Structures are given as structure tokens and as C-alpha cells.
Amino acid sequence: MHPIEASGLTKTYGSVLGVDSLSFHVESGEVFGFLGPNGAGKTTFIRLLLGLISPTSGTAAVLGADVREEAALIEAKRRVGYLPANLGFDPGATGEDVLDYHGAVKGDSRRQDLLAMFSPPIDRPIREYSTGNKQMLGLVQAFMHDPDLVIMDEPTSGLDPLKQERFHEFIRAERDRGTTVFFSSHVLSEVRRVCDRVGILREGSLVALEDIDTLLAQGGKRVHLRAAEDVHDRVRSLDGVFDLDTVGHELHFTYAGGYNELLDRLASFEILDIEITEPPLEDVFMHYYGDDTETDDPATKLEAGDA
Amino acid sequence: MTLKPTIPQQNWRQEMLETARYEVDRRRRGTVVLTAGISLVAVFFIALYPSFQTADIDIDQMIEAWPPAMREAFGLVTLASIEGFLAVELYNFVWVIVLGLYFAYLAAGLIADDIEGDRMDLLCSLPVSRTRVLFEKFAALVVPILAVNVVVGSLVYAGTIAIGEPIDALGLVMVHLLSIPYLLLCATIGLVFSVKFDRGDVAKRAAIAAIFALYLLDSIAGSVEEISVVQSLTPSGYYDPTAILVQETYAIGDAGVLLVATAVVLVGARVLFVRRDL
Numbered sequence: 001m002h003p004i005e006a007s008g009l010t011k012t013y014g015s016v017l018g019v020d021s022l023s024f025h026v027e028s029g030e031v032f033g034f035l036g037p038n039g040a041g042k043t044t045f046i047r048l049l050l051g052l053i054s055p056t057s058g059t060a061a062v063l064g065a066d067v068r069e070e071a072a073l074i075e076a077k078r079r080v081g082y083l084p085a086n087l088g089f090d091p092g093a094t095g096e097d098v099l100d101y102h103g104a105v106k107g108d109s110r111r112q113d114l115l116a117m118f119s120p121p122i123d124r125p126i127r128e129y130s131t132g133n134k135q136m137l138g139l140v141q142a143f144m145h146d147p148d149l150v151i152m153d154e155p156t157s158g159l160d161p162l163k164q165e166r167f168h169e170f171i172r173a174e175r176d177r178g179t180t181v182f183f184s185s186h187v188l189s190e191v192r193r194v195c196d197r198v199g200i201l202r203e204g205s206l207v208a209l210e211d212i213d214t215l216l217a218q219g220g221k222r223v224h225l226r227a228a229e230d231v232h233d234r235v236r237s238l239d240g241v242f243d244l245d246t247v248g249h250e251l252h253f254t255y256a257g258g259y260n261e262l263l264d265r266l267a268s269f270e271i272l273d274i275e276i277t278e279p280p281l282e283d284v285f286m287h288y289y290g291d292d293t294e295t296d297d298p299a300t301k302l303e304a305g306d307a
Numbered sequence: 308m309t310l311k312p313t314i315p316q317q318n319w320r321q322e323m324l325e326t327a328r329y330e331v332d333r334r335r336r337g338t339v340v341l342t343a344g345i346s347l348v349a350v351f352f353i354a355l356y357p358s359f360q361t362a363d364i365d366i367d368q369m370i371e372a373w374p375p376a377m378r379e380a381f382g383l384v385t386l387a388s389i390e391g392f393l394a395v396e397l398y399n400f401v402w403v404i405v406l407g408l409y410f411a412y413l414a415a416g417l418i419a420d421d422i423e424g425d426r427m428d429l430l431c432s433l434p435v436s437r438t439r440v441l442f443e444k445f446a447a448l449v450v451p452i453l454a455v456n457v458v459v460g461s462l463v464y465a466g467t468i469a470i471g472e473p474i475d476a477l478g479l480v481m482v483h484l485l486s487i488p489y490l491l492l493c494a495t496i497g498l499v500f501s502v503k504f505d506r507g508d509v510a511k512r513a514a515i516a517a518i519f520a521l522y523l524l525d526s527i528a529g530s531v532e533e534i535s536v537v538q539s540l541t542p543s544g545y546y547d548p549t550a551i552l553v554q555e556t557y558a559i560g561d562a563g564v565l566l567v568a569t570a571v572v573l574v575g576a577r578v579l580f581v582r583r584d585l
Contacts, residue, residue: 047428047585050428050431050432051431052427052428052431052432052584052585053584053585054584070436070437070581071436074434074435074436075434077432077433077434078434080432082428082429082432084425084428084429084432086425086428087425087429088421088424088425088426088427088428088429089426089429090333090424090426092333092336093333097329097332097333101325101326101329102433104325104328105325105326105433105434105435106433106434138429141429
């Protein structure tokens with residue numbers, strides 16, 4: 001049994017497509033990143049998992065419970081933690097009121113540990129909370145009953161860089177304890193840092209499902225070279241070169257072929273300087289988005305977020 | 308992957324009313340303010356009564372001269388007794404109209420406000436069924452309904468004794484007791500709007516409009532014989548403070564109708580809530 005298993009999961013709102021026949025699963029004990037720009041369907045998928053909305057067709061199972069079966073899903077939810085993207089609390093309640101309530105319903109065996117790590121001012125009314133404090137309260141409630149599966153929608157939004165780093169460390173430690181973590185993000189650096197696998201969602205469809213390393217490898221290498229002569233045409237004719245950018249005798253390009261072919265070609269040039277690096281995940285991501293002019297420019301929606 | 312130690316299940320099954328309890332706590336201040344406010348109104352009317360009675364006019368003769376539709380609308384039979392006076396000023400006005408509207412308004416916010424304020428996602432991610440969420444939230448309204456009845460009822464009893472015009476105790480108990488099914492029905496009607504609309508304001512306005520329209524319908528139907536049957540379709544047609552306090556007729560059956568209607572509307576609200584996308 002996989003903690004999350006989607007089979008042909010589809011949700012349409014009238015003529016608007018939320019998610020389109022998603023079929024994939026999340027492995028037990030992994031950190032799975034669900035990546036895509038705003039509006040790609042990440043939140044729709046998560047809300048389907050929690051039974052907040054019902055599928056138009058297909059289904060999904062959470063800890064073995066079909067999301068269409070309320071009773072079964074309720075049983076499963078005892079072992080699920082959830083952090084929504086838009087986190088709302090009663091403004092008049094204190095953080096403690098909220099945690100007491102959540103604790104009474106689902107348990108709070110780890111509450112104190114979590115409060116030591118994320119420290120929202122729990123004795124103050126939530127209306128006085130900053131976005132970051134709300135988010136920390138959300139994290140505490142998501143993990144305090146020691147769930148087997150935690151589903152988070154944009155978990156680090158609103159956290160300052162220090163808290164984000166603490167959160168990433170925490171997620172890695174959670175995985176080591178055996179917790180399965182599923183979270184959506186449009187912050188690529190975060191996904192890269194903590195995820196074992198990623199799914200990339202585009203307009204409701206899954207366009208990639210890979211180990212993070214494979215995904216990076218598929219993106220090719222970034223090559224930056226400075227030559228003593230004009231080599232533009234000779235580089236461009238090489239298979240596997242794309243996104244070539246030439247300024248004078250300086251060239252930037254992405255290379256997806258084998259190293260030997262590249263080096264063979266380069267050996268015939270007079271090279272002054274060369275640097276071959278792993279591409280930023282943004283570039284990898286662009287491969288799944290970049291060829292469609294209909295989509296809004298994802299670069300404007302995606303944050304490099306190197307916090 | 309390391310396996311997690313199994314944590315013994317909490318005693319969640321013994322704790323069944325967390326949501327209702329939480330809601331009651333959240334509404335504590337509102338309940339106190341409401342009860343205090345209505346208490347003030349009651350004290351004001353009771354304090355007014357002696358001067359009303361000693362005024363050198365035959366008030367009931369004046370009422371006779373009023374158009375029947377007016378008398379019907381305000382439940383006017385007599386103002387010459389404390390029962391008749393309070394039936395009109397406090398119960399027909401405050402209980403039937405003000406509290407009817409207020410509890411419909413409150414109930415209309417129960418679900419819609421949580422959806423609008425992004426609280427519903429988190430609430431429904433808890434291991435609690437939607438039916439339970441709905442019913443417990445609704446049950447939390449019973450506390451202010453009881454509080455305002457018990458406190459103001461006691462105050463009226465003490466107040467009328469204080470001005471030397473003690474009110475009939477049985478009538479007083481009945482006018483409060485029989486108002487509870489009426490207020491519950493008003494609240495359930497508000498609840499239907501709450502599960503139907505995503506915005507609290509819209510749900511609340513619709514609920515207030517509906518309760519007020521039903522009240523007007525009852526008033527109009529009460530004075531036009533040909534359509535008097537319409538009264539039986541309105542909640543206020545089943546709760547008549549004047550009949551209870553002045554004529555001492557306790558329509559237990561009518562209260563039963565209100566309770567059955569409450570149950571039916573509540574089930575309807577549940578069906579809507581369980582089926583809808585949040």
C-alpha cells in the first residue's frame with residue numbers, strides 16, 4: 001500500500017480543468033515534491049486527497065482509504081497531517097485554543113517538541129500573528145499527532161529564511177523517522193534541497209515524475225565558454241546543444257549530449273576559459289513549460305527562491 | 308525506511324463534542340453581550356410599565372381603534388396587563404423578530420464564514436465527518452439560545468415582582484420554553500444558507516431576508532382571512548407569545564411542529580453540506 005495513490009484522478013469545474021487523469025503514487029517514507037506554477041492544479045490535487053472536493057472521475061487513495069469513502073478517509077485522517085496553502089484560523093482564538101482543539105480531535109503527542117522548534121506565540125490571539133507565525137502554528141498542528149503522512153501546500157510561504165532552513169532540516173529528520181511527506185511548491189530550490197522525488201504538474205497533467213537527480217541529469221549541463229575566435233556556428237552544429245547565447249566570443253549553452261562528443265568538438269577550439277555546471281532546476285523546469293506559448297510565462301510565476 | 312513506533316490511539320472516541328465545545332468557547336463573548344443586551348431591553352420595558360399603566364388613558368380602547376392588521380402584526384390584544392404588555396413589547400418584538408433574525412444570522416455564518424475565512428479546509432482535514440462538523444457547530448448555538456431565555460426569563464420574573472406587578476410564572480416559563488423550537492428553526496433556516504453560500508455576508512443577508520419575509524408573510528396572512536392558511540407555512544405562525552401570556556394557551560403541538568420542521572431542515576442542510584465541494 002502506497003501512502004498516496006492516484007488513479008485517473010480528474011477534477012473539472014464546469015469547463016475548467018482542475019487536474020486531468022493523474023495516475024501516480026508516492027512511496028512510503030519519501031519526501032515527494034509536487035511542483036508547478038500557480039494554477040497548475042497542485043492545490044486541487046491536495047484538496048481531492050483530503051476529500052474536500054470530490055473527483056469528477058478516477059480516484060485516489062490516502063493511506064489505503066479511497067477519498068470517495070468518507071468513513072474510510074476519516075479513519076485515515078487520524079494518521080495524516082495537513083497544512084493548507086491558505087491557512088485560516090479564528091482571529092479571536094489564541095494559538096493555544098486552536099492546538100487544544102486539534103489535540104482533542106486528533107492527538108498532540110509531539111506538541112511540546114514542535115513548539116520548541118517552531119515558536120508561534122501561542123498565548124496571543126491569532127489576529128496579532130504575522131504570516132510567519134500563522135505558518136508555524138500550521139506546521140505544529142500538522143505534525144503534532146505524529147502522522148504517518150503529511151500533506152503540505154506551499155509549506156514555506158511566509159517563513160523567513162532561517163525558519164525555512166529549520167523547516168527543511170526538520171523535513172529531512174521526519175523522513176528519517178519514517179514519515180512520508182508530500183508537499184507542493186513553486187520554490188525550486190526548496191524542492192531540490194529536500195525532495196527525493198518530484199512530480200511536475202502542468203495545466204492539471206503530470207508532465208514529469210522523476211528522482212530529483214534524474215531530473216537534474218535530464219536537464220543537461222550548463223556550459224559557459226570563452227574562446228579566442230568565433231566558434232558560434234561550430235558549437236551550434238553540435239547535437240544536444242540548445243539555448244545557445246553568444247556575446248562576442250563568449251558562449252552560454254545547455255548541453256544534453258555525452259561529454260566525449262562535447263570535448264571532441266571543443267578540442268579543436270582555442271579556449272580561454274570554460275565552466276561546466278549543473279543547470280539550475282529552473283532551467284530543467286522550463287523544458288516542461290517552455291515550448292508552449294499559450295501558457296503564461298512560468299518564469300514570472302516561479303521563484304528561484306534561493307533562500 | 309525506519310518504521311515508526313505505533314502510538315496508542317488517543318481516547319478520541321470518548322471525546323465526542325470537541326467541535327461544539329470549541330465553538331461554544333469561541334462564542335462566549337457574543338453570548339454574554341447578547342444576553343446582557345436583551346436583559347437591558349427587558350429591564351427597560353419592565354421599568355416603563357408602571358408609568359404606562361397609570362397614564363390617564365384607556366390604552367386598550369386605543370388599541371381597539373387600531374387597524375386589525377396592525378394589531379395582528381404586533382400581537383396586540385391588551386396592554387393593560389403586564390402579560391399583555393410584555394407579550395407585545397418584549398416577546399413579539401424582541402423574541403419573534405430580533406432574536407429570530409439574530410439566530411438565523413448567527414447560523415448563516417457557521418459554515419460560510421469558515422469557508423470564506425479559509426478555516427474550513429483545516430477543519431475538514433481533521434478526522435471528523437462533515438455531518439459531525441455541521442451538527443456540532445449548530446449545537447453550539449443552543450448555548451446562547453438557552454442563556455438568553457434563562458437569564459432574561461429570570462430577570463423578567465424578578466423585575467415584575469420588583470414593580471409590584473408579578474407576571475404569571477407558568478406563562479412566563481412557557482413563553483420562553485416554546486420560543487426555543489422557534490429560534491432553533493430560524494437558526495436552521497440560516498444554516499441552509501450557510502452551507503449553500505461561500506461568503507458569510509451573502510449567507511447572512513439571505514438568511515435575514517428569508518426570516519423577515521416569513522415573518523411578514525405570517526403577519527399579512529394573519530389579517531387576511533382568505534390566505535390565513537399561509538400562516539401555517541411560517542415559523543412565527545407556530546409561536547404566539549400573546550396567546551401564551553394573555554390567553555394562557557400553550558400550543559405544545561405547535562412547538563412539536565417547529566421541532567419536526569427543524570429536524571427536516573437540518574437534514575436538508577446536512578445533505579447539501581455533505582455533497583458539496585468545499
